[in-house]
Amino acid sequence: MTDDTRPTSHGQGRAPAVLVVDDSATIRMYHRQILTEAGFTVQEACNGYEALELTLVEPFDLLVVDINMPVMDGYTLVESIRRKSAVRQVPVIMVSSEAELVDYDEAYSRGADLYVVKPADPDYLRQVALALTSPDRPVRTGPRR
Numbered sequence: 348m349t350d351d352t353r354p355t356s357h358g359q360g361r362a363p364a365v366l367v368v369d370d371s372a373t374i375r376m377y378h379r380q381i382l383t384e385a386g387f388t389v390q391e392a393c394n395g396y397e398a399l400e401l402t403l404v405e406p407f408d409l410l411v412v413d414i415n416m417p418v419m420d421g422y423t424l425v426e427s428i429r430r431k432s433a434v435r436q437v438p439v440i441m442v443s444s445e446a447e448l449v450d451y452d453e454a455y456s457r458g459a460d461l462y463v464v465k466p467a468d469p470d471y472l473r474q475v476a477l478a479l480t481s482p483d484r485p486v487r488t489g490p491r492r
Contacts, residue, residue, distance in 0.1 A: 363408040363480040368398040370416040385473040395419030408480045414443040429458035438479040
């Protein structure tokens with residue numbers, strides 16, 4: 348299968364797969380619990396580099412990404428994903444404690460689909476995750492710049 352035709356897990360009749368990327372084990376566990384209860388299959392990565400490697404071998408329907416992480420930050424991860432044809436269409440929710448307008452602008456300029464300030468409200472995270480993984484959602488065709 349070529350990079351452009353790699354299916355998502357959701358398209359194969361399984362629960363949508365989410366990759367939660369955060370250097371805090373507590374935050375990963377919090378997001379995992381919320382998303383698992385909403386019916387998602389959840390995997391975790393503790394930094395952007397690990398997440399990038401996983402996205403190249405595993406099909407994901409959504410990424411939930413922190414900004415401030417060691418090895419590779421969330422901005423660099425999202426920018427890298429938007430350049431990879433196999434995963435550029437995967438929606439990304441950036442979740443960070445950074446709450447200034449410049450943080451929102453930077454996240455969107457790098458390719459995030461949504462920006463949420465920590466701690467994420469469980470109901471809101473659940474709702475937006477379901478909306479972003481809906482089969483009726485338009486597919487991203489390239490980087491947003």
